[in-house]
Amino acid sequence: MxxxxxxxxxxxxxxxxxxxxxIIHFANDGWRVVMVRVTNDETDSIGLSREDTIRINTEQMHTAAKILGIQEIVELGYVTDTLGDVSRVALREKFIRLFRQHRPYAVMSFDPYAQYEPNLDHTVTAQAVEEAYWTATFDKHHPEHLAEGLQPHSVCERWYYARQLPRVTCAIDISSVLERRIDALAAHVEMMKNTLNQSRLQMATWGRRFPALDAAITSGNVRPFLSMWLRYQYAQIGAKHGMTYAEEYRVDRFGGAEALLQSESIPLPDMEDEPMHNRPWFEFP
Ligand SMILES: [Zn+2]
Structure with missing residues (x-):
């Protein structure tokens, strides 16, 4: 299946x-990869109008999604950098509906317990998703979904990503897909120029400049700089786990009950019997 x-x-x-x-590994393994973009990214550029920013960032997102192997994108259309003013319960309903529609085996989302996260769009989304995991299973949360023919659903695996995870349970070797990963990030040209410009301004306050970073912003060819940056970042993570380049996650399924459920559960009659640990994820002591 x-x-x-x-x-x-x-x-x-x-x-x-x-x-x-x-994401590339999931796509290569034959999974259906659906991305939910919560905001419209209308503020994330330098030197462009909001209208052009929305259009160009969206085009570049579709280019990046193809590189990553994302097959479908769902747009929620909130204004960027304003989710701090949006009700998390209202946002939660969007995720409950999507869980019931797409019935995902796994969800990847920002970790709501991440440390040092300065972006409220990230924090609010993460908190709303966290509540959607369990409320999507209740028949009394949004019965209007059920009246439309949707059914309660529980996600099996939660893959949390963050700038700084509260706990790492899983390291993924990304050495074989690193170039593709760099290509995908470099496709977001306008958003990357704005990201790099934040560092440029901060360094200017410090009294220094980074010539390769300036060149990326000026030329719009952001890939060489991003390649250097990502190699530096993911090699450090890889070194912790005996890999060349690695990503870290907090993956949760059944918490403290995982071992009991693995030993005592039996396959459903209409499902393939799939061993739990057929993918390279593991828990650190
Ligand atoms: Zn973001």
Missing amino acids: IKTVLVIAPHADDAAAFCGGQ
């Missing part, structure tokens, strides 16, 4: 920036 993974991305570039390697 083809498994679906729903990648929840507050912004167009979050998938490529935070979890691109594992």
Whole structure:
């Protein structure tokens, strides 16, 4: 049976920036990969109007999605950098509906317990998704969905990504897909120029400049700089786990009951009997 993974991305570039390697692995393994983009990214550029920013960021997102192997994108259309003013319960309903529609085996989302997360769009989305995991199983939450023919659904695997995870349970070797991952992030040209410009301004305050970073912003050819940056970042993570380049995640399924459920559960009659640990994820002591 083809498994679906729903990648929840507050912004167009979050998938490529935070979890691109594992998305490519899911796609290569034959999974159906669906991305949910929560906002419209209308503020994320330098020197462009909001209208052009929406259009160009969306085009570049579709290019990046093809590189990552994302097959479908669901747009929620919230205004970027304003989710702090949006009700998390209202946002939760969007995710409950998507869980019931797409019935994902796995969901990738920002970790709501992440440390040092300065972006409210990330935090609010993560909190709404976290509540959607369990409320999507209740028949008394949004019975209007059930009246439409949708059914309660529980996601099996939760893949949390973050700038700094509260706990790492899983390291994924991304050495074989690193170039593709860099290509995907580099496709977000306008968003990357704006990201790099933040560092340029900060360094200017410090009294220094980074010539390769300036060249990326000026030329719009962001790939050489991103390649250097991602190699530096993912080699450090890889070194912790005996890999060349790696991504880290907190993956949760059944919490403390995982071992009991693995030993005592039996396959459903209409499902393939799939061993739990047929993919390279593991828990650190
Ligand atoms: Zn983001």
